[in-house]
Amino acid sequence: MRIIVIGGGISGLSAANRLLELRSEKNLSFEVILLEGSGRAGGTISTRYLDGFLIEEGPDSFITAKPWALSLCRRIGLDSELIPTNEAYRNTFVVHQGRLVSIPEGFLMLAPTRFLPVLKSPLFSWRGKLRMALDLALPRERKSDDESLSSFITRRLGREVLERLAQPLISGIYTADPEKLSLRATMPQFLEMEEKHGSVIKGMLLGKRAKNRDHYKESGARYSIFVSFKEGMQTLVDALSARLPKDALRLNQIVKRVVMTAEGWRVFTNDCAWLDVDGIIIATPAYQAAALVEGLDPLLAEDLSKIQYSSSAVINLAYKRNEISHPLDGFGFVVPIIEKLNVIACSFSSVKFPGRAPAGSVLLRCFVGGALNPEVYELDDSRLINTAHKEICSLLGIKGEPLFALLNRHPQSMPQYHVGHLKHIAQINSTVSKHKGLALAGNAYNGVGIPDCVRSGEEAAEALLSQILSKDGS
Numbered sequence: 144m145r146i147i148v149i150g151g152g153i154s155g156l157s158a159a160n161r162l163l164e165l166r167s168e169k170n171l172s173f174e175v176i177l178l179e180g181s182g183r184a185g186g187t188i189s190t191r192y193l194d195g196f197l198i199e200e201g202p203d204s205f206i207t208a209k210p211w212a213l214s215l216c217r218r219i220g221l222d223s224e225l226i227p228t229n230e231a232y233r234n235t236f237v238v239h240q241g242r243l244v245s246i247p248e249g250f251l252m253l254a255p256t257r258f259l260p261v262l263k264s265p266l267f268s269w270r271g272k273l274r275m276a277l278d279l280a281l282p283r284e285r286k287s288d289d290e291s292l293s294s295f296i297t298r299r300l301g302r303e304v305l306e307r308l309a310q311p312l313i314s315g316i317y318t319a320d321p322e323k324l325s326l327r328a329t330m331p332q333f334l335e336m337e338e339k340h341g342s343v344i345k346g347m348l349l350g351k352r353a354k355n356r357d358h359y360k361e362s363g364a365r366y367s368i369f370v371s372f373k374e375g376m377q378t379l380v381d382a383l384s385a386r387l388p389k390d391a392l393r394l395n396q397i398v399k400r401v402v403m404t405a406e407g408w409r410v411f412t413n414d415c416a417w418l419d420v421d422g423i424i425i426a427t428p429a430y431q432a433a434a435l436v437e438g439l440d441p442l443l444a445e446d447l448s449k450i451q452y453s454s455s456a457v458i459n460l461a462y463k464r465n466e467i468s469h470p471l472d473g474f475g476f477v478v479p480i481i482e483k484l485n486v487i488a489c490s491f492s493s494v495k496f497p498g499r500a501p502a503g504s505v506l507l508r509c510f511v512g513g514a515l516n517p518e519v520y521e522l523d524d525s526r527l528i529n530t531a532h533k534e535i536c537s538l539l540g541i542k543g544e545p546l547f548a549l550l551n552r553h554p555q556s557m558p559q560y561h562v563g564h565l566k567h568i569a570q571i572n573s574t575v576s577k578h579k580g581l582a583l584a585g586n587a588y589n590g591v592g593i594p595d596c597v598r599s600g601e602e603a604a605e606a607l608l609s610q611i612l613s614k615d616g617s
């Protein structure tokens with residue numbers, strides 16, 4: 144028996160790894176092959192080492208509250224490689240009227256868990272603060288099953304919360320348009336808070352207490368909310384690649400299409416070769432998956448291609464520390480769209496994690512593009528770098544030129560979870576289930592973060608294997 148995984152990003156690597164785990168747990172015998180279209184595994188994840196700097200070209204960390212990535216790290220022996228964020232600087236800024244203002248302590252994504260820091264914050268007007276507090280008194284509103292982030296925040300907490308904080312925070316994760324982003328698919332806990340407690344703020348306060356208890360119980364408070372690896376995110380990719388049997392990871396293999404045969408499946412690659420297999424996990428972006436199944440199931444292909452993506456770029460800039468006047472006493476900043484800048488967020492990488500820059504220098508990571516700034520992504524490389532440099536110079540009081548600047552583009556890399564996303568995914572899943580021996584994994588379906596992708600890959604592996612092994616395939 145042979146199972147093929149298409150796409151060697153974290154979703155595909157996790158799927159292949161889980162298949163191998165199940166093979167040994169269940170004492171089975173089958174071959175696993177991972178076909179990756181590019182010349183390297185990891186997809187969006189990539190770490191570069193340059194002149195003593197450790198540079199993340201894609202993601203720089205992952206959240207531990209969603210357990211799947213952490214659990215994978217533990218199983219493959221990467222525990223000791225994990226590093227927490229620098230607790231001394233747990234603070235994030237937001238640009239407000241052209242300068243950096245701390246996000247009020249205890250403000251989590253959409254709503255506050257503490258009142259005093261919000262009252263003292265210059266981020267909101269008095270009218271905005273009162274409007275936010277109105278959430279405690281407003282009645283529940285029975286909206287249809289799903290709702291946009293923008294609609295929800297505006298009716299519960301007011302427009303200021305949306306424009307000045309929630310929009311940039313959410314943009315930093317989903318690079319999405321809040322008018323279109325599905326709350327049900329991205330942060331259902333807020334809808335549940337309204338349903339259960341009649342108020343988001345009340346739900347946050349109660350949830351905070353429970354979470355504190357659970358956090359200490361589950362992770363022994365050893366891990367911070369976000370973790371990375373001493374040697375960068377590439378550690379995870381390298382460890383998963385190294386666990387694959389010799390010759391299982393095949394690079395530069397662009398899969399063109401998959402077809403069903405009397406015995407199973409046939410996978411065609413760019414070099415006009417094909418492989419006959421018993422099961423397939425497609426772990427590519429949804430629009431690529433659509434192209435692969437076009438001949439097999441045009442309706443499935445159409446549904447997959449309806450999932451839209453946005454493009455973004457990461458610009459790593461290194462400076463001498465003494466040429467920056469800002470204390471850099473935080474993990475970075477986010478930029479509301481109303482501030483009309485081109486940079487959407489910036490991480491102070493060498494403050495956030497140790498070992499990212501040599502002594503006396505600083506590494507900063509800017510993000511541009513996304514669904515709300517697509518035209519910025521289209522700028523040529525040098526203009527893009529220059530724009531980011533100029534904007535952070537003015538925000539952080541930087542005097543000198545960068546020691547270096549590295550630009551990494553991530554075209555069509557972030558799926559947009561628009562209102563109705565979950566129903567759309569349920570429809571895709573139901574169609575896929577009609578094709579025995581086919582499974583999908585990736586960031587397009589049930590979460591964009593690394594832990595979600597790990598879960599997606601692992602669940603696809605489990606579902607596919609049990610389906611293939613079951614006699615009737617039901």
Ligand SMILES: Cc1cc2nc3c(=O)[nH]c(=O)nc-3n(C[C@H](O)[C@H](O)[C@H](O)COP(=O)(O)OP(=O)(O)OC[C@H]3O[C@@H](n4cnc5c(N)ncnc54)[C@H](O)[C@@H]3O)c2cc1C
Binds near residue numbers: 185188201205591
């Ligand atoms: C700039 C940026 C920063 C991010 N930061 C964070 C972060 O800090 N923390 C976090 O948790 N998440 C972050 N994310 C999200 C997260 O990194 C991604 O959602 C995740 O890495 C996607 O993994 P994937 O395997 O699903 O897809 P991808 O990484 O896109 O991998 C898909 C793979 O499939 C291959 N492929 C495509 N078509 C074919 C084909 N026809 N044949 C063979 N191979 C094919 C591609 O070459 C690629 O390697 C970030 C995302 C971006 C873009």
